[in-house]
Amino acid sequence: MNGTLQLMWHTWTTGGWVMAALFVVALIMYASAAHLLVYLYHRGLTKASDSNLQRWVAQPQDAPLSVRELIRYTQDQVRSLTEIEGRFREVEAVKIPEVDRRLAFLNVMVVSAPLFGLLGTVSGMLLTFKAIGIGGSSTSEIIAKGISEALVATQTGMMVAIPGLLMAYVAKRWRNEYVAFLARLEGVTLRHFRPVLRGMTRQFRKKTVPPTPPPPTS
Numbered sequence: 001m002n003g004t005l006q007l008m009w010h011t012w013t014t015g016g017w018v019m020a021a022l023f024v025v026a027l028i029m030y031a032s033a034a035h036l037l038v039y040l041y042h043r044g045l046t047k048a049s050d051s052n053l054q055r056w057v058a059q060p061q062d063a064p065l066s067v068r069e070l071i072r073y074t075q076d077q078v079r080s081l082t083e084i085e086g087r088f089r090e091v092e093a094v095k096i097p098e099v100d101r102r103l104a105f106l107n108v109m110v111v112s113a114p115l116f117g118l119l120g121t122v123s124g125m126l127l128t129f130k131a132i133g134i135g136g137s138s139t140s141e142i143i144a145k146g147i148s149e150a151l152v153a154t155q156t157g158m159m160v161a162i163p164g165l166l167m168a169y170v171a172k173r174w175r176n177e178y179v180a181f182l183a184r185l186e187g188v189t190l191r192h193f194r195p196v197l198r199g200m201t202r203q204f205r206k207k208t209v210p211p212t213p214p215p216p217t218s
Contacts, residue, residue, distance in 0.1 A: 016149040018120030019156060025116060026160045029109035033167035036102045040174040046181040053188045067185075074189055081190055088186045092179070099175050103168065110164040117157020124150025 048056075048067075056063035060071040074087045128146030131139050 014148045014152045018116055018153045021116050022156050022160055025113050029164045032106050036171050046177040057189050057192045106168050110161050110168055113161035114157045117154045120153020121150040
C-alpha cells in the first residue's frame with residue numbers, strides 16, 4: 001500500500017503543474033458522466049415489451065412510477081390524437097435537449113484531457129531544450145526531468161480520457177434508447193386511443209394520375 005502511494009506521489013510530482021489541471025478535469029468529467037448515467041438509467045425501462053406498454057397505457061396505475069407520470073401526462077384530458085402527439089413533443093423538448101447539453105459538456109471534458117496532456121508534453125520539452133541551451137553539470141538531470149514531465153503528462157491525459165470516452169458512449173446509447181422508447185410509447189398510445197378519439201394524426205391524399213391518351217392512329 002505504501003509503495004502504491006509513493007508511486008502515485010512520484011507520478012504526480014514528475015508530471016509538473018499540468019497534473020493539477022488534469023485532476024480537476026478528471027473530477028468534473030467523471031462526476032458529470034456518473035450523474036448523466038444515473039439520470040438516463042432512471043429515465044429507463046426502455047427494454048419493456050410492447051405487451052407491457054399496452055397494459056401500462058390501458059392501466060397507468062400498474063406502470064412503474066417514472067413511466068406512470070409520463071403516461072398520465074400524455075393522456076389526461078386529451079381530446080384528439082393530435083393533442084397526444086403534441087404532448088409527446090413537449091416531453092421530448094424538455095428531456096432530450098437537457099441530455100444533449102450534458103453530453104456535449106461531457107465530450108468537451110473528454111477532449112480537453114489529452115489536450116492538457118499535450119500541453120504538459122510541450123512544457124517538458126521546453127524545459128529539456130532550456131537545459132540543453134544552458135549546459136553545465138546539472139544538464140542531464142534537468143533533461144531527464146523535462147522528458148519525464150513530457151511523457152507522464154501525456155500518459156495521464158490519455159488515461160483520464162479513455163474511461164470518460166467509454167462513459168460518453170454508454171450515455172449516448174442510453175439517450176438513443178430513451179428516444180426510441182418515447183416513440184414506441186407514443187405509437188402504443190395512439191393505437192389505444194384511435195377507436196375512442198375521432199380523426200387521424202396524419203391525412204394522406206391519394207395522388208390521381210390522369211389517364212394516358214391512346215396513341216394516334218395513322
